[in-house]
Structures are given as structure tokens and as C-alpha cells.
Amino acid sequence: MREVLLRRILLLVPLLWVVSTAVFALLHLIPGDPVDFMVGENATLDRKAELTAAYGLDRPLFLDVEALGEPGPIGGRFARAVTDTQYAGFYRALFTGELRSLHTRRSVWDTLGDRFPETLRLAGCALLVSILLAVPLGTLAAWRRGSWVDQASMAGALVGVSMPNFWLGPLLILVFAVELGWLPVSGSTAPGAIVLPAVTLGLGMSAILTRITRASVLETLHADYVRTARAKGVSEVGALFRHALRAALLPVITIVGLQFGALLTGSIITEEIFGWPGIGREVIQAIRSRDFPMVQGCVLLIATTYVAVNTVTDVAYTLADPRVRLDDR
């Protein structure tokens, strides 16, 4: 197991390289000039050219062909042709910690350091909301399997996932913030501000969690050791809580890992609706304004988190269920 884990971590580097190169290529392929976003619509070309040069955006992307033709030893020429490019410039900035946003001029890592915890906070609460909804519902559904309680619980869980969150969000705001006045309308600073966005984001995941909980509780309920416990006279509820729920926790972990991507995508929309200063909004704004370094920074961070979450869930799954070998995943 250890070597598989090590391999996973080592593979992170080539993965990040592939993803960031693909993003780089894509960003420069899409029409749209970041300098336009800096100077507005009526700028003259020579002024824009200055800015373009100042930010190194006029350098060739991957290879400076002209440098190859210059006089001098071939080694030096080749080195110049490769290093005096935007691609090399990006990695230079990355490794010297000098990656700066084109529009805000702040260090990309400073900004991400402020914003990423906000998204994690929101995602964490969303997860909590999901679990708090899903586990009781799923357990209930499994306990009374086949009855109308089962149907109703599953239906209820599904309603949450069937509504796009840009629709659900304002609806919740209208009811709970404006009409009832219990919670703030938007933003992240007022007390209780996290509740509505977390519910909006978490409701979608609660459906699949309910389903998983129900399935695994069902399986555990019929398992031999539970039947033995019941035969021994342990109350039904007791048996349920102790064994079934513990077993349900494992699939929950794995689903969290799988749904992490969906959470991140969902957070983009939720953050925009609620004005939550997280990484979802930052990525969208950066892409829209062609802030290349910021987009790259976000992508690297998201990709790393993604792989980390995947690896952790794999490990957790294997630890909990020794029947499964990490290799097979």
C-alpha cells in the first residue's frame, strides 16, 4: 500500500504539469486580450503595446524561433529560444513565488491563501448539512424499506438535487432572509451568513448521500452479526445505531471524495449568488478577464486538492475495507 501511495504522490507532479500546460495552451487559444480589460475600450495601440510588453505578453508562447537564428553557440541560442517565452516565464514566476495577478498586481498565492479557506469553509458546512440530512433520512428509509416512508424520504432527498442552485439560492434568501428575517441576505461576514449558501450547496449532495446511506444500512441490517445481536435481545434501535450507521460512514467518505468535483463546480454558482469571496468566483472572474497567472494558480491549487482528496478517500476506503486493494482502484 505504501508504494502505491508513494506512486500516487509522485504522479502529482506530471499531472500538474500536464494540466497547467493544457490550461496555458487553452487560455492563449481563446480570443480575448487581458490588456483590453486593463485599459478599457478606447485605448490606442501604442499604449496597449507598452502594457503588453511590460507584462511580458508579447513574448512568444512556447518557442522563440527568432532567437534560434541569432549568432552564437547553438546551446546558448537554444536556451534563449526556450527560456525567453511566456511558457518559461510562467514557470519562472511560479518557482520564484513571483506569480502576480495581471489585474490586481497582488501575488496570486496571497489571494488564493485568502480565498481558498473561504471555499473550504463553505464546502465543509455544505458537507455537514448534507450528512445531517442524509444520514437520518437514509436510515429511516432503510428501516422502513418499501413503505411510504421510504418513498417519501427518497423523494424528499431528490427534490433538493433537482433544483439548480441559482434558483434555490434566491428562493431561500427570499424566504429565510427577507420574509422571516432569520438570516442575512448575502455576504460572508454577518453572523449566520454561512447557513443559506451551505444549504444551497449541500442539498444537491444530500440526495446521493441519502441513497448511499440507505443502501449500506440496508445491507448491514440484514448482515449476520446484526441478526445475532437482535436475537440476543439487543433492542432494534440499538442495533441499528451501533452497527448500521458505522457501516454507513464508509461509503459516505468515498462519496465525498467523488463529489468533491461537483462541490467545487457548484460553489462557483453558489458563491456568485451569495457574494461569497471564495475561489469559485475568483476562477470565473480570472477566466473572464483573461488574468492568465491567476487562472493558472487556481487550476494548480484545484488540481492538487483534487488529487489529495482522491488519494485520501482511497486510503480511507482501503483501511476500512481490507478486502479492497488500492491497486484495483
Next chain:
Amino acid sequence: MSAIRIGAMLVVALVLCAALAPWIGRLDPEDCRLAAELAGPSRLHWLGADADGCDIYSRIIHGSRISLWVGVTVVSVSALIGTAVGLPSGWYGGRPDRALMFVLECFQAFPGILLAIAITALSPTRSVGLVIVALCVSGWVSYARLVRAKTLELREAEFVTAARAIGMGPVRIMLRQILPNVVPLLVIQATFGMAGAILAEAGLSFLGLGAPPGVPSWGSMLNDGREYMLVAPHLSVWPGVAIMLTVLGFNFLGDGLRDRMDPRTRTSRR
């Protein structure tokens, strides 16, 4: 009534709606009169009119075609690609498997939004087809994982070992033995995929990357209605209800099928 029946009914309703749209969708969805804008339900406009004065009822009916088209195409193409990658990956294992899994992880770690913007930006005209492409590119991954996991499991099964023993070639085994066992899982995943595609299209509309203006997709109707939420909620309510019922239907169907297939096994992980 069981979940699977409700689900099936809703799905059938959707298909019928889409098929009979030219007949049951009363007014031409493009025939919009500005004077009728934001009108409430009336005899002419059963569900009211939207901000351009177009009849909401007809747009919802015709929108069912878009939803069905997007859903079916995205799911089929994703499943196809996913199977093409997952089956050999699971069967051969070792290096090719690791290589394919690396590619898969790269795809998953890649921001889908950027891809969606790139795809819509690189084409001169926006269309529903572009939305489908964008959704497929990010959608095939879950199918690949599913197929691979099942293939790994079946690889050790007795009937497969027997087939190998009698000298059946790997391709035949994959197609004749493994694939038929994978298909039911694919079908179940596909029903959830349909629901997901419809919701994803709505999400893309929110970001301005969805269907072009005028096309009656439920997602873009829902998004367009957002800014009128306080003055004309019916703009969003009806497409929202349509989406909800459709997604519910597919989810119920999938749940029911899964239950029926094997209610006691743990839900497959990937």
C-alpha cells in the same frame, strides 16, 4: 406506487412531450409580441408570457426536445467513450491501465468551466451542439471509472476464466462476456447522467455559456427568468418545475432499476 413506476411515467411523459411538441405546443415559440411581455397566465398564454412576450407553455413543450436531445446525446457519447477507455483499462491492467488512469485524472483535475468557455469561444456561433460537446468532454470520466471497476471485478469471475481456458481472444471476451454485464450498470448510470446533463446545461446558462438566445432550453429559460424573480416569478417557476420533474423522473427510474438489479449489494463506488 413504486419509485420505478413513477420514474418511468415521468420519463415517458417527457418523451411524449418531445415527440408531440409541434402538435401540443400551441403557439410558435418564436412568435413573440412585446406587448404581452411578462403577462400572467391567461386564455391565450396558458402559463403566461416571458420577458420578450413569448408564450411560456409552448417554450416549455418545445424545450422538452432540447432537454431530451442534450441528455440522450451527452449520455450516449460519454458512455461510449467511457466504455472504450474503461474496458481495456480494466482488462489489461498494468501499464496501459495506469497510463489511462493518469489521463483520466488529468481530465478530472482540469477545470470544466475553462473547457466550456474555450469550446463556446472557439466557435463563431453558439449552439446547443457546443453545449453537448462541453458536457461530454467532462462527462465521460465517471463512465470510464464505472466500467473499469466492473471489468476488474469480472475479470476474475469463473465464466471469464473458463472462456480464457478454452482459448477465447481478449477482445471477444471483452465484448461477449464482460460488456453485457457492464451494460446494466451503464444504463443505471445513464439515467442519472440524463438528470445531470439537464442540470449542467442550466448551470452553463447561468455562466452565459448555454444555448443561444431564443432557443427554448429549460436551463436558459430558468436563468433568464432569474432577474424577474421579484416581479414575474412565473418565468422561472415553470421551467424549474419542468426540470425538477424530469430530473426526479430519471433519478427515480435509476434508483428503481438499481434496487431491482441487486438491492443487497453495496452501491458500486465508481
Next chain:
Amino acid sequence: MGSVVAATYAGCGSAAPPRDELVFALAGTPTNLDPRFAQDAYSDRIARLIFSPLLARDGSGVTRPHLAGAVERPDERTWICRLVPGARFHDGRPVLARDVVATYRSILDPAVGSVRRMSLEPVQAVEALDAGTVAFRLRRPHAPFPQTLAGLGIAPAAALEEHGPDFRDHLVGSGPFRLIEEVRDSHVLLERNPSWFGGLAASPRVRFRIVPDATVRVLEVMHGSADLTQNDLPAHVLERLRREPGLRVDSGGSTLVKYLAFNLRHPHLGDRRVRAAIAHALDREPIIRHKLRDTATAAKTFLHPEHWAHADDVPEYRHDPDRARRLLDEAGLPERDGVRMELVYRTSTDSTSVAVARIMRRQLADVGIRMVLRTNEWGVFFSDIKQGLYDLFSLSAVGVTDPDWYAYVYDSRRMPPDGANRTFYSNPEVDRLIDEGRRLADPVDRAPLYRRLQHITAHDLPLLPLWYTHNVVVSGRNVVGYAAVPDGDFSSLVSARKTGPR
């Protein structure tokens, strides 16, 4: 779970911000409040509350002395500014000539990479004549120079030198407010400057809260957790808001002009009759009434009616489909199966622009012009129209304060990729008027030139002004002293305050 319970108790009744803090809801976040880099609308407007420029602008774009108490023009190319005595920065240091020089030189320095360098293009040199006097020497006479002086806030020389590009994290200005806290995409908190040379701002604190979604922003103001918001609101919601007892909705003229651009290199659009026909085919009135809910006024020219150079008697293009059809027949475009020609219309994905485009499409179809609508994400849209990949497009002109703006769009020497004359319009007389208008200083002399320019261009019609978009301010009834200014900035916040609860 605990946070939910806590929220339930804490959230009750604590919606309204404190009496001494005015909360302004913004649609987007400022990217950089450093005056050398503040180019987007939010950054620029908030930066002007923190940093005082040499001159201030009033409602109709006329400049008046501010940090510079007096301005002299000894010759055509020299401008001398005498600083107001007693002005201090937020850290207590006096505002001196060397601070002005340092700010301007920093912007002019190519190494700094300031986005505002373009606006200082005519400046050859800036120097301090004494501790309180600054001289600007220009390369050539440039009458609109006061506009430039009114657009740039002054920063302390010492701070600029010490922090360089990181000045944005240590902002010190001399404006009516000083910066307390800035959290990107969340809020900007300002506190009034007790020693501002212009007096004392009415409200002790101002908090800008960033609420990107328009509906949620409206809910904030309705709910009372925001006191003010300006523009970026869907037109239909305003009617609803007018009926709210606790709110007030004010609208006023602005310098934002929505226009239609014709690509004069298109084989048919190069013919003036075709352009005139399109102008006659369009009917702005129902669009303004229904789609925009009267938050706009039809426009004949880019200079708003109160502008000193506004020409009211320019040729107009009233809605006249018959005339349009006649003109198109004359231009040799007969109707074949109801269609005379096809034109590609580009716009961004902004919902109002798209809705307007679709209405226009119907109006043009009425006279036999088939419009193909292409909507794209902003970056793509702008990139394409810069290269002339369009037949028609529509945009809003921002900040048309000095008529020298016409140089951007009509000067034949400023065609893409060099400039913004994206219609490829070329008229030597117009070029001459632009040059002359720049050279003269007195508005009395310049006005007739620009009136002539408006007449010529209204006839030639490379651009068709459509309407002036109003500035709309929604505020709680307890907010007094705030009025929208035509160029949409927030300078009125200096006199805004709350008089108790709503």
C-alpha cells in the same frame, strides 16, 4: 449545527447596519485602488474617494479647482497648478508639489506599467516650481487637459518610493475618506478623513459590499442590510421598488450612451442610404418603454443635452419603415422573398443587450433586412469587433465628458488595430475639426466646432446613438444627501448620511 442555532438568535433583527455606517451595495469588486492602476469603474470611483485629484468635476463634466486651488495657462502648452495650502495626507504629512510630481512621473514611467499612462500621452514633463506649485509641459496644445488632471488622484511621494507596486496594500491619500479594510469580492470599508481640506464627510463610515447577483442586491436594499445601490439593476424591478414604502428610487441623466456601429467596409453598409434606412427602420420608443421601462432617453448625439457643446438640431432618424424601404430600393437592394440582405449583429451575452438585439431584429425584418445575431462572452466579443469581424455591433460609450472623445471614434488616423475608430470612418473635415477643437482652450471657441462635427456625423451616420441610459439610485428613505452624478461616480457620498432608522 451550533452555527445554525447561533445564527437563528444572532440573525434576528440585526439586519440593519449601524447608524454611523452607510452601506453601499456594489455589483462588482474593485481590482486595484492604487490610482495609478485603478482603471475599471469600481476601482476608479472608490479610489477617487480616497485620493484627491488636482481638479474636481461637477455634474456636467466641467472641472473646478480642488487640490489645485488655482490653475494658470501661461502659454498654449503649459499648465501651472498651485496647491491649496493646508491639505494633508491621511498620515498627517502635508500635500506638496513633489507628491504631485512623484505621482505623475510614476504613471509616466513605462517600467511601472501603469494602465493610465495613456491618458498622460500629451505630457512631456512635469516638475515642481516650488513647494506648492507644479508645472506641466505638454508636447502640443491640448484643451481637454483639465479632464486628465481631474481624473488622477495624488499619492504621497515617500509612500510611492517606499512601496512601489505594493503601494496598493498601504494606500494613503488625501481624500474625504481613508481606507480601513479591503477584502476582495467581499467589502471595502472607508472611514471619513477628519482633516480633509474640503470639509468633513457627512457619514463617519462608508462600507461598500460586493453583491454580484442583481436580484440578491435588490433584496439587500429591500431588507435594509444595504442602504444604497446605484445602477446595474434590472429595469423591471425598479417599478416594484418604487412601490416599497421604505425606499426611494431616483434617476438622472448620465454620460452612458448606447449606440449602434456600422462597419463602413461592408459592401452595402458603406452606402449612406443603407445606414439611414436601418436608422429609420428602428423604433426606439417601444424598446425604451417596454424593455428598459423608461430608464433611458432617446439620443440624437453622444453629448448629453446639458453638455456645453450639445447640438440639439442635428438630423434625426424617426421611425419610418416606408422611408427605410424606399432608401433601400434606391440603394439597389430590392426585396427577394421578403429579404434584401443579411447582416451579422454582434453583442455580448448581457441579457438586456441581447433582448434589445432581438427586438431590433424584428424591426429590421420588417423592412427586409435579415439580422443574424451572434452573442459571445465579452472577451471574445470585444476581440472580434476590434478586428472588424462584424457588420453591426452595439456597445455603450462610457464617460463622454469632453467632446474630444470624438477623436477616439471618428479620427481617420485612429483606425484599428491602432485606434478605436472601428467603423473605419474617414472624413477629412471631421479630422480637421477634431484637431482644431483640441488646440483651442475656451469652450466658447470650441463649441461651434463640435456642433459642426455633430451635424456632419449625424448625417454620415457611422455610429447611430440610440439612447442615454439613466443613472438610477435606490436608497432607503433615511438616506439623505446622495444624488447620482452623470458620469456615475460616487463623489456624492461625501454629503450622504442616514437620519435614523428607515
